[in-house]
Amino acid sequence: MIAASHLRKSFGSTAVLEDVSFELAAGQCLALLGPNGAGKTTILRILATLLRPTSGSLALAGVDALKEPEAARALIGVVAHGSYIYEDLSALENLRFWTVMAGGDASPERLRAALRQVELDSVVHERARTFSAGMKRRLALARVLLSRARLLFLDEPFTGLDQQGRKWLNEFVLGFKASGGTVVIATHSFATGLAAADRVAILAGGRILADQPCADLSWEAIRGLYESLIDADEAMPRDAMTREAMS
Amino acid sequence: MTGYARRAGIVLWKDLLTERRSKESLNALLFFSLLLLFLFEFALGPDRERLRAALPGLLWLGFVLAGLLGLGKSFMIERDNDCWEGLRLTPGDKSAIYVGKLLGNFLTMAVVEVFVLALFGLFYDVDLRPVLAPLSVVLLLGTVGLAAVGTLFAAMTAQVRARELLFPVLLLPAQVPLLLAAVSATQSLLLGRPLAEVGHWLQLLAVADLVYVVVGLLTFEFILDA
Numbered sequence: 001m002i003a004a005s006h007l008r009k010s011f012g013s014t015a016v017l018e019d020v021s022f023e024l025a026a027g028q029c030l031a032l033l034g035p036n037g038a039g040k041t042t043i044l045r046i047l048a049t050l051l052r053p054t055s056g057s058l059a060l061a062g063v064d065a066l067k068e069p070e071a072a073r074a075l076i077g078v079v080a081h082g083s084y085i086y087e088d089l090s091a092l093e094n095l096r097f098w099t100v101m102a103g104g105d106a107s108p109e110r111l112r113a114a115l116r117q118v119e120l121d122s123v124v125h126e127r128a129r130t131f132s133a134g135m136k137r138r139l140a141l142a143r144v145l146l147s148r149a150r151l152l153f154l155d156e157p158f159t160g161l162d163q164q165g166r167k168w169l170n171e172f173v174l175g176f177k178a179s180g181g182t183v184v185i186a187t188h189s190f191a192t193g194l195a196a197a198d199r200v201a202i203l204a205g206g207r208i209l210a211d212q213p214c215a216d217l218s219w220e221a222i223r224g225l226y227e228s229l230i231d232a233d234e235a236m237p238r239d240a241m242t243r244e245a246m247s
Numbered sequence: 248m249t250g251y252a253r254r255a256g257i258v259l260w261k262d263l264l265t266e267r268r269s270k271e272s273l274n275a276l277l278f279f280s281l282l283l284l285f286l287f288e289f290a291l292g293p294d295r296e297r298l299r300a301a302l303p304g305l306l307w308l309g310f311v312l313a314g315l316l317g318l319g320k321s322f323m324i325e326r327d328n329d330c331w332e333g334l335r336l337t338p339g340d341k342s343a344i345y346v347g348k349l350l351g352n353f354l355t356m357a358v359v360e361v362f363v364l365a366l367f368g369l370f371y372d373v374d375l376r377p378v379l380a381p382l383s384v385v386l387l388l389g390t391v392g393l394a395a396v397g398t399l400f401a402a403m404t405a406q407v408r409a410r411e412l413l414f415p416v417l418l419l420p421a422q423v424p425l426l427l428a429a430v431s432a433t434q435s436l437l438l439g440r441p442l443a444e445v446g447h448w449l450q451l452l453a454v455a456d457l458v459y460v461v462v463g464l465l466t467f468e469f470i471l472d473a
Contacts (some may be wrong), residue, residue, distance in 0.1 A: 050332060074338040082329025086261065088268045093261075100257040101337040103250050127268075 001026045001152065001182040001233075002047065009042055009206075016042050017053070017206040024144035024199070029173060031181040031193050031214075033226060035104045042187035042206070044153045047184060048078045057142035060151055077149030079157055083140040087129040091120055093137055093160045094128055098144045105144075116141040119168070133160035134168075141172055150177055157226075158192045190223055202226050251300035251343050255404045258347025263354070265324055272320050272355060276313050280363045284370050285461050300365050303433040306367060307426055311419075312391070313359045318397035319353050322405035331406070335471055345398065349460070352401075353394040360386055373437075381442040382433065388452035389429035395459035396421050402470045421459075428452045 011024040017039050024030050032040040036170040045051035046058065049069040058065045065072040076086075085094055092111055100107040115121050123131070127141065137157060144152060152173075158160040158166050173183050173196035187193030193215055194200055200222055202210045210225060266272055287305050291298050325331040334344055364386075368375045375382065400418045404410040432448035442449075 049334065050335060070338055073336050076336065078332075078336060080329060080332070082327075082332065084330050084333030085328045086265060086324065086330060087327060088265045089261065093264065097257055097261050098333065098337075100253055101334070101339075103339060104256075 001028075001061055003057075003059040004043075004047070005057045007041075007043070007058065009046065009051065009053050015206060017046075020206075020208055022181055022201060022208065022211060024184070026180050026182055027177050028198045029177055029185065029196050031197035031200045032184065032186045032203055033188065033190070033193060033200050033222075034227070035188060038203040038207040040188075040203055041155055043203075044078075044080075044155050044184065044186050048153050049073055050075055050078075053058055056077045074148060074209045075150050077144030077152045078155075079137065079140045079144065079152070080155040081159075083136045084130075084143070085128045085136055085139060088127060090127055091115055091131075091142075092124045095142055095146060098143045102147045104146055104148070110146065112151060114145045115139075116144040118172075134165035135161065137161065137165070137169065141169075150181050152181055152183045154183065156187060157185060158187060158189050165194045176184060177234060180194070180216075191228070194222065251340060254337075254339060254343035255350070256345040256362055258344050259350045262321070262323070262324070262348065264375075266355070268363060272317050273358065274318050276355070276359045277362055279316060280309055280313050281355070281366065283312060284366050286361070288370060295372065299373065299437075302367070302371065302373065303430050303437060306363070307389070307430050309363050309367075310356070310360055310390070311422065311426065314356055314397055315415050315418065316394050317355050317359065318352055318394070318401045318418075319404075319411070319469035321348055321398065321401050326405060328387045330470075341468040341472050342464040344404070345463050348402070348423070349394055349398045349463065352398050353390060356390050356394055357386075360390060378436045378439075381436050381445075384442065384449065385429055385432045385436065385445070385452070388449060388456060389425055392425040392452060392459055393422060395463050396425075397458060397461040399459070399466070402467065406473075424451060424455050428455070 002022070004023070005021050006078065007017055007020040008015070016064070017204065020039070020043060022030065025186070032043060033038050042051065047065075049065050049072055052066065060072045061075050061085050063072045063075070064167065084098065084099065084240075086137070089097065092108070094184065095111045095114060096106045099111065112121065112124060115124055118141050120135060120138050121144065123135070131139065157169055161169065173185070176183060178198070185193060187199065197214050199211065199213050201208045212222070214222070322331075325334060334341075334382060364375065367373065397418055398413060400421065402415045404417065407413055428448040428451040432445040432452070435445045435448075436442070
């Protein structure tokens, strides 16, 4: 479903990603784990066709995403920090807008069904301005449900969510996987970020230091691996450079 | 309805609905236009003849200044919550977004222009009724051009840090042919000349409109992706 090969990204003379390669099959979830500035968001933005790598290749569901980004975009769902929500529109109106823009069926029944699925059916006509962070995240996921997305990219999706919200989001990811979808989550949270993941890739300084199946490792083992790799990487000066280049 | 028209229509619907609820642009623009009229009145004094001679220029100056404020804000809504990024990710021809935005800006400017025109007649004691029909043609052509080039430059500068400065600096020189034709045609019409006599100015306006709209349609995708 996703085949990223030797991805490299630099801003001027500053390399942000170095030789990132991984493959992910349908129905799998990869967690990108790393400190701030490790390159997680850069990878997600490249996967989402929002950023072009300096070199390397990327295939999404068999589509060459660098040559045919438009074709790839029809398969992609992104939930990033902003969530793409218009504050002065209601939940239903936001969904109507994005569904029509994606070329989908925006009938009220279908939109309401999606809102029911993300448990926002009681606030259908409320303006998004009044929503909490968790509700906005759910609304963004309803947008993904209404699209034809088979690939879901989540950037720090657990930030600002309470315990119940995190649990709900993990269940959502599990459901998306079960329907044959593929998920990539960028996170720095061990406890919540890995619950739905099949594999974890540990990043620092723009490189994947380890790529392990989660089933083989306990959370404690992953944490130990993470700390040993990050400490050994001496990544801090490079991270600072990366953050500066990204800002 | 085709997918293209649906997508342009939903952008227009979203912009108008958001504006109706937030009332951020229209209220400010109407108030700003009122202030301009007062300023012109104070600057030119009570001499009616002087006022009448300056009227076409003042009228279009009011439209341009109000347009600068309104157009500059038209893409600000897309910056909140990264909606701009969401628009980039939507599949299909991105020029539909430009068309929707252009229509929204045109309608907003048209409302402001009707308001300004009515107040001009009232403030400066000018009976615009006899020239209203031909004047509407000039206003229509002029406003399409202003909205077309303004929407394009507003998109171009929306993601730039110094956009408040850059937007008028880029936009005003690009509007020169439009303003030249619009002010000249308006002046002739206010002097009582028939529409046929300003045909060459109308042609210039129509050609400028066509060029601006086509350039907008062809380049918007690159601007959105830049």
